[in-house]
Amino acid sequence: MPSTSIDRDDIIAAAVEVLKERGSDGLTMRAVAARLGVSPIPLYTKVGDKNALLDAVAEELLDQVRVDLDDHGPWADQAERWAQGLRRGLRSLPDRRVLLHNHGRWALVGATRPLLVALRAAGLPRDQSVRICRILTWATVGFVAVEAGVDYVEDEPHLAYGSTVPGGDPTGVSSTDVDALYSSQIRFLIEGLSREVDELSTPTAGRGRRLPKG
Amino acid sequence: MPSTSIDRDDIIAAAVEVLKERGSDGLTMRAVAARLGVSPIPLYTKVGDKNALLDAVAEELLDQVRVDLDDHGPWADQAERWAQGLRRGLRSLPDRRVLLHNHGRWALVGATRPLLVALRAAGLPRDQSVRICRILTWATVGFVAVEAGVDYVEDEPHLAYGSTVPGGDPTGVSSTDVDALYSSQIRFLIEGLSREVDELSTPTAGRGRRLPKG
DNA sequence: ACCTGAACACCGTTCAAGT
């Protein structure tokens, strides 16, 4: 094993650097190879074609997303803080197109684990905890992905139009509106999940049944 | 105005055809030009560069999405049916990457209008109606975008694991799980929005206030 | 076995030249 040779992890790390420095258009097989001082051939033998490289880069970046979570308060509050932290982490990705290169289905497990631990510690069953994690993750990834394609209008447009609710201005949304829309959406989801947890844990709801209306 | 010449709309229509026939990798400036029997130059003078063409294609495809909505039942039920219809429409797009090329911020206005009309007919104020449309649209576009990158496991995995709730299996989700997750998410959002509408319409909630906790 | 130089078949984009 010659130490001069190039590893698969070296290639992915170099690709992440190229992505951060030159953007997604600058992330080419040739650029990654040139950064490592090799020909493009090792990329094809050790990682695969360009699509495989993009998958690997997405998995690497999503795997690095971490959400800290103090264990104070009821689980619903912890879940809301966790979701806000996940959104912050995803927004700071060098390229948000990796959110859709989600074939690394396990990539966000590192970010999810603290919430899963907190939910179990709060006494929730494992399947319900997994469900809550999955719904909040799915909603947050989707929100940030859509958010990346939105053009903001100037702030406080609802004052001009007279709207009293965030997102109520038909002419557009400001960046503070977007924050409020995300917060509302996450709160609605967590309220619904809370009620679901209460229903499933009460004996009258009938054990062994699937979800009501589900 | 020579009738032999090529129009901007012709270019976009040809691009949509190329996308449907050859996929997103086959959608090239040269292929669109060749389909029209012209050189690539007219594309650059009449539409712009490739990114502008992709924007135009995305806007065209999203503009064609239509959601039918009968006006039976309370607005919350209509909203749920509308959201399910929107998901169906978005899932049938020839390439779901257009969901992220969302710079045509008005592209889904045609699909949104029936819901907006129904909400107004149900007596909701304009700003709350716009807010509801925006939240449901945002959540659905995000869900479908994420959904496009998910690898399903075989159906009914929760039976093997013993999970009783959709999305509760830590090893993966089946396609019926995904349907159930979307339905749950939309129902939670509509329930939250319903409560919000009730609070804002009751005199005791205090007129002129912003949203509670918002 | 693993790497390189060179090539192939494409791209997006633009130029001088035509009409």
Place this chain on the structure above:
DNA sequence: ACCTGAACACCGTTCAAGT
């Protein structure tokens, strides 16, 4: 004014040839 042939500067990918 508008289009074309041809070119430029790249791509992703793979080949025969080296070591």
